[in-house]
Amino acid sequence: MPTRLGIDEAGRGCVLGPMVYAGCLVELDDEPSLTAAGVRDSKKVPKKKREELRGLVESTAQGFTIVPLAPKELDATSLNELGKRVLVDLTVALKPDILVFDAPVPPKQIPGYIKDLRARLEARGVSPDLPIIGENGADDTYPCCAAASILAKTERDAILAQLQEEAGEPIGSGYPGDPVTTAWLKRSYDPEVGFPHFVRTKWETAKRIVAESAQGSLF
Numbered sequence: 001m002p003t004r005l006g007i008d009e010a011g012r013g014c015v016l017g018p019m020v021y022a023g024c025l026v027e028l029d030d031e032p033s034l035t036a037a038g039v040r041d042s043k044k045v046p047k048k049k050r051e052e053l054r055g056l057v058e059s060t061a062q063g064f065t066i067v068p069l070a071p072k073e074l075d076a077t078s079l080n081e082l083g084k085r086v087l088v089d090l091t092v093a094l095k096p097d098i099l100v101f102d103a104p105v106p107p108k109q110i111p112g113y114i115k116d117l118r119a120r121l122e123a124r125g126v127s128p129d130l131p132i133i134g135e136n137g138a139d140d141t142y143p144c145c146a147a148a149s150i151l152a153k154t155e156r157d158a159i160l161a162q163l164q165e166e167a168g169e170p171i172g173s174g175y176p177g178d179p180v181t182t183a184w185l186k187r188s189y190d191p192e193v194g195f196p197h198f199v200r201t202k203w204e205t206a207k208r209i210v211a212e213s214a215q216g217s218l219f
Contacts, residue, residue, distance in 0.1 A: 004100055005091060005094050006147055007090055007100070008139045013175060018071065024151055026143065026147060033060065042150050044140070061147065064151060071197070072197075088117070103138065114132050117132065160174055
């Protein structure tokens with residue numbers, strides 16, 4: 001039975017914690033059962049339900065891999081470049097018959113993104129005939145990609161919970177628009193030592209706090 005590898009990520013726009021990629025290899029015959037169980041874009045699934053579905057995804061998949069990318073990696077290289085590297089690594093490792101991924105670029109840029117991805121895959125020995133599907137919202141259209149979305153999101157949630165325990169106080173969702181997160185960022189910044197290790201320091205939110213702190217020290 002042919003397999004499809006779904007690849008998705010969680011935490012792309014966060015200022016705290018890793019961006020987490022997941023690849024989930026699923027036989028085509030098993031995809032309807034995932035959909036019937038409620039596997040879909042993880043953003044549309046309540047937290048408790050996501051955690052329940054993760055067990056089903058893991059037991060149904062022919063293989064899966066989860067790749068957290070630490071803030072230092074995200075600060076050092078563009079997200080799209082890191083994403084392409086992970087997509088290639090997951091495809092080479094899991095050997096699907098079809099590759100499906102949630103495209104991180106606008107529709108007009110997807111053909112070029114796939115062309116570059118295919119060239120990288122061929123350089124790693126992957127057949128040029130491998131079908132590649134890249135779409136915006138693929139995690140809400142293809143069950144294999146929805147399954148990857150569940151894996152990535154639950155993994156990131158678990159990591160964020162560990163980071164909050166390390167911080168010893170609420171740090172919020174990690175997104176710049178979360179007032180709990182921004183308030184914690186302001187409290188945690190030290191002009192002498194910088195931010196804690198799990199802050200993405202090149203994000204505008206963090207840069208703004210640094211600039212405001214420097215300006216405040218002048219008065």
